[in-house]
Amino acid sequence: MSGAIFYATRYGSTRDYAHWIAKATGLEAFDMDDGAQALQRCDFVVLGCPVIYHKLLGSKWIRRHLDEISRKPVILFTVSGAMADAKLDGWIANSLPQNLIDHAHHFALGGRQNPKELTLFDRTMLIVGGLFNPDRKAGREELKGFDFMDKASIQPVVDLIERWKSGEAAKAPPGHDTKNQGNASPGN
Numbered sequence: 001m002s003g004a005i006f007y008a009t010r011y012g013s014t015r016d017y018a019h020w021i022a023k024a025t026g027l028e029a030f031d032m033d034d035g036a037q038a039l040q041r042c043d044f045v046v047l048g049c050p051v052i053y054h055k056l057l058g059s060k061w062i063r064r065h066l067d068e069i070s071r072k073p074v075i076l077f078t079v080s081g082a083m084a085d086a087k088l089d090g091w092i093a094n095s096l097p098q099n100l101i102d103h104a105h106h107f108a109l110g111g112r113q114n115p116k117e118l119t120l121f122d123r124t125m126l127i128v129g130g131l132f133n134p135d136r137k138a139g140r141e142e143l144k145g146f147d148f149m150d151k152a153s154i155q156p157v158v159d160l161i162e163r164w165k166s167g168e169a170a171k172a173p174p175g176h177d178t179k180n181q182g183n184a185s186p187g188n
């Protein structure tokens with residue numbers, strides 16, 4: 001089985017994860033904007049989406065190609081400040097169709113936010129959001145930035161890709177008995 005990685009990114013951290021996963025597995029990584037042709041060719045799909053303002057970046061591209069994506073086994077890795085929890089599940093549910101969420105294997109990876117890199121608009125929005133966020137720890141992170149990037153955290157994604165490359169997913173329809181094996185998101 002052959003797969004490919006399709007990612008969206010605003011400030012580069014999801015691209016970094018996509019390239020780390022590509023290097024570890026031999027899969028090609030495509031910015032979603034350049035990936036439509038590769039999508040037709042692959043047997044399984046790895047989607048990488050950062051959370052930006054409570055939504056998954058890349059969700060429009062995913063919806064545009066939903067028919068093609070839904071026919072294949074799917075790994076979704078999200079990159080965010082908030083780690084696997086009900087908040088993140090809610091943002092995913094607001095961004096993607098439920099049948100894709102049910103069918104995908106989700107891994108939550110920690111992101112990076114450097115205030116110096118942000119556009120004026122994003123910086124202003126995050127200052128305002130940080131000041132009013134009732135979750136004070138998250139509020140401080142919005143204001144000051146953070147770096148939760150962890151190369152080792154891709155390992156469960158790499159392990160599942162290796163199993164699929166060796167043909168394991170072909171034995172079971174997506175969303176059935178392989179669902180959530182090796183899932184890095186606690187409680188999901």
Ligand SMILES: Cc1cc2nc3c(=O)[nH]c(=O)nc-3n(C[C@H](O)[C@H](O)[C@H](O)COP(=O)(O)O)c2cc1C
Nearest residue numbers: 009010011012013014050053054080081082111112
């Ligand atoms: C403008 C902006 C909005 C963000 N909104 C959220 C959010 O709603 N929830 C969250 O957990 N993280 C949020 N983050 C943190 C990002 O998910 C994190 O910085 C991620 O690494 C960004 O990915 P990228 O570098 O690939 O664009 C936000 C970051 C930025 C810059």
